[in-house]
Amino acid sequence: MIVISISILFDSKLVHVQPIPFRFRIVTWNAGKSEPDCDAFRHIAFPSVSNNIIVDLIVFGFQEATKTVVGSNSFHKTLKNCLQNENYTAIISGYVGSAILKPIWLYIFASDRIGKSQRVNLLKFKEEYILKVYNGNFLGRITGYKGIIASCIQIDKSINMIFVNMHLPAGKGEKEERCRLWYKFLQEYQSNIIKNDYLFAFGDQNWRTLNILSVEAILEAIKKEEYTTIFNHDELTQMRQKNSTESDTQCLKDFFEAPITFPPTYKYVLNSDAYQIEKDEEVRRPSYTDRILISTFSNDLEIIQYSSINDVKLSDHRPVFADMILHQRSKNNEMSKNTSTEKIRTTTNHIKTIVKQHILTFLMTIATMTFVCILIFLVMCQLIIKCQTQKTDMQQTAQINIVGTPSSVES
Template identity: 25%
Template sequence: MEESEEQKSDSTADRRSCVGESFRLHMVTWNVATADPPDDVSSLLDLSSCKKPDLFVVGLQEVYSGPLRFISDIAFDDPWSQQFMSTLAPQGYFKVSSIRMQGLLLLFFSKMDHVPFIRDIQATYTRTGVFGYWGNKGAVSIRLSFYGHMLCFLNCHLAAHMKYATERVDEFEYILDTQTFDSPNAQRVLDHRLVFWFGDLNFRIQDHGMHFVRSCINDRTFHLLWSKDQLTAMKKKEAILREFHEGPLDFQPTYKFDLNSDTYDSRPYRTWFGFNGKKRKPAWTDRILWRLGPEDTRPEEESDGSSGKSAAGDREFPLMIRQESYASDMAYGISDHKPVTATFTLELKKMYETPLVRLYAEGDWSADMDAMVVYSPLQPFRSSSWDWIGLYKVGFCSVSDYITFTWVKDDEVAFNEELTQLYVSKEEIPVLGGECVLCYYSSTLGCLIGISEPFKVHQSNIALEEGLVTEQINELDKATAS
C-alpha cells in the first residue's frame, strides 16, 4: 500500500487551515452472516473512550432476511437495530435514520444536541444481485446535511469470489451512477462534500499462496500483503477508486473464520457438486474508505432549511477529515467475518448555529388539564400541513417513539408573526407524568428541526387516587393473608 496514495488521510484539507469545531464520527461495518446479534455490542462502539463520538454509523451485511423474519422486521425494528438502539439510547444518542434492503442494513445515530442541525435526510438503495432484481447484493445509502455540510454514507455488499475483482468495480460504478437524491446540488453520491464507502467489498488477496498469507498474519507483517490486495491493485487502474482514501491495513484480514473462533477457515466448504476441500484464503473483504470532494461542491439552498448559507462555497466553510483509528474487533465470533471499526475527526465550520424552530411547553402540564405548546421559527423553512410536534419521554431513541403528537396546522389556537400556540388535549398527556421534551418534525426535510428543553409532566390526580387505592388494596390483602 503506497504511502503517497493510501495514507493521505487528510487529503487537500490537511493543507488548509480549518477554523471550526471538531466532531467525532465512529463507524462499524460487519457481515453478520445471518446471525442474531450478540448480547453486548458496546466494545464495537468506542463508548469507553474519554471523548465519546458525536455520530455513529453502523453498516451491516447479510442480516437474516428469511420470509417470516423479514415480514416482522417491516412492522418492527429488526433485532440488530434494537440492539444498537438499546445500547446507544441510554448514552444520549438518537437514531436519525435507517434503511434496510434485504440483508443490507444502515443505521445513523447522533448525540441529541446535534439532531436539530442534521437536515435534508434521504435514504435509497440499489440492487445488483441476480441481474439487478434481487437485493442480496448491492448498496444502501443515507445522505444528510450536518451543520450545512453534505455527507453521504454508502454501505455496499459486492460480488464474491477471487476472480470477480473487475465485476466488483463495475458494480460500484453502477451504484454511483444509479443512486440519485431529490436535491438540486447533491443529486448523486459523488456530489456530496464527504462520502464514506464501506461494507463487505469482497476484494481478496491475489497471487500469494495460502502458506505465505498465513505466515504474514502470524508474524503481523501485514504490509507484505498490501501489494496483492485487489482493491489496492485496482486503484492503479481505476480513476474513480483513486479518489477514495483508506488508512493502512494494520489489522489482520477479517475473512474467513471458523465460527466462534479466531481460526481461519479450516473446514471444507460446500459447492453445487458436494464438498470442496480447499480452504478460503484470508482477505480484507471488509473495508471503510472516504472521499473528500472538491471545494466547489455547494450546500443546499437556505430557503429549504437544509443549510444556513446558499452559495458561499466551501472555502468560507471548510471541512477537514482525519482518521484516528482503523481496526478489526476479534472479540466477536458469531460470523465468519470479523467486524471492522474506524474513528474519524471531522473539523468544520458550521454554516448555521441556531435551530430552525424554538418551542416550549407553556405552563404546568398534567393529564388533569389541556395544555399548550408554543413555537416560533428562527429561520425561514418550508412548512407543511404534515408538520407535527411530538411529546417524548427524555431518553427517546427514534422519531417514532412519541407519546402523542399534534398537527401544527390543524391544532393552532393563536399565532402572530413571532409565536404560535398549539392545543394539546389532556386525554393525550400521560397520567403518570415524567421528564419530557417537545420536538418539531418537518415532513419536508424529513427530520426534527427543533427540540425543547426538558420539562416535567406532573402526575395527574387520577393517577394519585388510583395509586392510593392500589396501596390500600395491597395492605388489605396483606392483612387478610396474615
C-alpha cells in the same frame, strides 16, 4: 475602560468564528445472519480499542443481517434499544436487498446531545432520505443479498457527508462484477442534484488476496504482524495502482484508505481466532474484504483510528471501524472564506457599536458629574458671599452700639 473591555469580552451577542469539531464513527460488519445481543452491539458501537472516544455520530453498515421484525431478540430492535440506553437515537435506518434473507442495513445514530444542538440535518435524494441500488434484476430484490444503500447528512448547514454501505458480489476473480455494481450506484447517485463534500464507501466489498501469495505466506505474515505484505497483494490495492484505461481498473481508484494495521477480517471460524482456509475443497486466502474508503481526504478530516474489532466473533467476518474528526471546511474555500469574513465583519461591527455605546455613556457620566460640580461650586460661592455679608453687617451693628453708649450716659 476596564469595564468596557470586560463587557466586550463577555457580551453574549458576539459571533463565534471557530467551528466546533465534529466526531463520528463508521462501523461495518458482515453479521453472517447472527443474532447479537446488547453486549455484542456495545462492543461494536464502542470498541475497547477506540480509547473510549466519545463521538457525536455512529454510522453502522451491516451485511447479511437478519430481518427479524418481531421478538425481543430481533437484530433491528436489539440494536436500537441498546443504543438508546447509551443515549443515542437512530435518525436513519433502512435496508436494501432481500426482504426475506440477509438484507444490507444502514443505520445512523446521533447522540442525544448532538441531536439537541441541531448540528445534523438529513438531506433527501430527490424524494427519499435513502438511496437503494439492487444487484441484478427484479428477482434480486426478493432473493438477493447484494446491493448498495446510501444516506446523506449535512453538518452545521454547510458540509454534506454521504454514507454508502455496500455488499458487493463475492468470489475471487469477480472484480468486474463488483465494479459494475459500484458504477450502477454512481449512475443513480449522480442523477440526484445533491452534492457531497465527503463520500464514505464501506461494507463487505469482497476484495480478495491474490493467488500469487500462498496461504502459508499469508498466515506467516499475520503471525509477524506484517500486514503490508498482504495488503500489497490485495485485489483492490493492485487494481487501483494500475495505470490502465479499462473500466474495472478505475473502480474506487480515487478513494483514500487509511493505513491497515490489523489482520485480514475474512474468513474466520465462528467463535474462534482461527482462519477457515478451506471450504468444499476450495482454498480460501485470508482477505481484507471489509473496508472503509473516503472519496476526499484533506487536513480538515482527521482519521483517529482505523482498526478491526477482534472481540466480536459471532460471524466469519470481523467488524471494522474508523473514528474521524471533522474540523472545518476544506472544499469551496472561497465560500468558507467569505463566510468567515462576514462573521468577522459582523463581530467587528458589533464591537464598534458596543464601544460607541460605552463611550457615550462615559461622556454623559462625565458631563453630569461636571454639571453637578459646577452647581456645588456655585452654591458654595453663594454661601461664602452670604457669610461675608452677614459678617460685615454684624461688625457695623457692633460699631453703632459702641458709639452710642456715652451719649446716653451724658444725657
